[in-house]
Amino acid sequence: MAIGVKVLKRPDREVSYVRATLKGMALTFRHMFEPKVTMQYPEQKSTAEWSISPRWRGTHRMLTDEQGRSKCVACGLCPQICPANCIKLVPGEDEAGNRYPLIYEIDEFRCVFCGYCQEVCPEEAIHVGVHFENAEYSRSRFVYDLERLSSQTHPVSTLWDPADPRGE
């Protein structure tokens, strides 16, 4: 017994092991009949209580215009701002003088999903997506090229807006 420890005489009902045990057993038994909280994941991806946030920053998506061409004008801002240096952009130019990306690749393994590319893009072309199912069978499949980025269909992220911090 340590020196100076004050031991309080507590009433029996507070120190009783038997009563605590019975109480605990009643509690666990009651829980057996309560509604289950498990979400049946592959079939069910959101419930009334839980859905993925619209601000979620997942794998990227490149938006396209009406003719199906990517909106990217190869300005080079996104590889410039990317803190993980995961965007590879080689610009090209057609006869009319429009710039477009010859190569546009994002290494999703290097990406830190900060969303700066979406924020910086003047054409609203590159976006981070509301998406989280990214499994692949090989590492090389995680470098997304322009075609793959353009063909994604998942919703794009609504980034946090300092003017509207609560998203109202």
Next chain:
Amino acid sequence: MTPEMKGFLLLSILKMLLVFTFVLVGVALLTLMERKVSAWMQNRRGPNRVGFAGLLQPAADGLKNILKEETFPAQASALLFMLAPAIAFIPALMLSSVIPFAAPFPAEFDFTMGPLGRFVNHGVVPMVVADVPIGFLFVIAISSIGVYGIALAGWSSNSKYSLLGGLRAGAQMISYEVAMGLSLIPVLLLSGNVSFAHIVAEQQKSLWYVLPLTLSFFVFLVSGFAETNRLPFDLPEAESELIAGYHTEYSAMKFSMFFIAEYANMCTVSMMASTLFFGGWDIPFTAWDQTPGVAQTVATSMVFFAKVMGFLFLFMWIRWTLPRFRYDQLMALGWKVLMPLALGYIMVVGLAIYVIETVLGVSSLRAEGGLLFLVNLPLMFGVFRLLDRGAIIGGSRARVAAARVSRAA
């Protein structure tokens, strides 16, 4: 070989197949039940992917365990490391062979089967694999062997966690073996026989022994939990402090063996509790089940199954409710509470039986049971009052006393 012997052999083989298939499949399904019950108690669903409602989960787990790599610690004692799972596993399964699981079955047959010759059986067949007259002692003896498996597994792994787990298992199981054995003496006093069939028959004539021997039942149940290393007595495993205790170093099927042994032990303790204190296969409030017949055999086996399942559920219920004891609490409970309690209770029951049978001259077994139950009521009250004070587990009384001493000094 006489036709009668062949008939006996045939029936025995059938019973063996029945019991062992049932126990092994049951054990596999128990692992699923454990996970389901734990899930329900935590507002989850539990495994529901493999097969209908997850019923094939044990099969998937078994397959996985067979295909997994057998790891082998470099410094382990090879022979014992291999032997230990078997030593834990075999006694656990052996025990189910002496427990009667249904009313005797009337099997009259006389037929000839090709080169095997003639098979004959007359009269009723006891529904137990081995109707040994010392069934009770057999269980006590064999169940103690299981501890060798665990202690050897802990020692031969040559790992500190395993060794600690094995030591704890050894100390715990030996301690509670004493209380368990002593708690069953009153059953023998009352039934006057060590054969399970006889004990069941006595309970049919008298009351289920849980009523006249309530305290024995509680001591048995608590020791049973400790014997099977289930929570709140799972100190040998103690995943939070010893990783997994004695089976830390085991993988694949060898690990599975320990797992199966644990569940088989649970089954055995449940069957023992049902047989010794809840009338075995007896259906309450009717004497219909005491005349041999096919319907009776089926019905009583169902009732026995229900009783065993009830106990198994209790095992799981307790496991997912109570946290683990501290080691000193475990030892204090075993040696300072359960053993003196069981010893004292033997005296009380012995005295009560003497007074009831000799002094009062009560001859009806049922009246004797009732009187014993009345004796039990104040005892139960006293014991639970004592337990309720927290004097045993928490030692708050000791702390209060120490505080008083330090204040006086």
